[in-house]
Amino acid sequence: MFRRIILEDWTHIVPIVSFAIFFVVFAYATIRALKLAEKHREHLETMPLDDASDASSHHSHPTP
Numbered sequence: 360m361f362r363r364i365i366l367e368d369w370t371h372i373v374p375i376v377s378f379a380i381f382f383v384v385f386a387y388a389t390i391r392a393l394k395l396a397e398k399h400r401e402h403l404e405t406m407p408l409d410d411a412s413d414a415s416s417h418h419s420h421p422t423p
Contacts, residue, residue, distance in 0.1 A: 395403075
């Protein structure tokens with residue numbers, strides 16, 4: 360009887376562990392983003408999202 364209770368209780372822990380992992384990763388990313396140097400932050404702000412000249416060189420596949 361006790362063995363059945365112990366084996367069924369692990370399902371209550373899984374959501375708590377998954378939320379804890381998600382929270383730690385989110386907190387780490389948020390803290391790291393807030394601690395970025397102003398110069399680096401400005402550099403990231405001015406980067407283009409899509410550059411036509413770079414996109415063609417990165418996505419080109421050799422033809423057989």
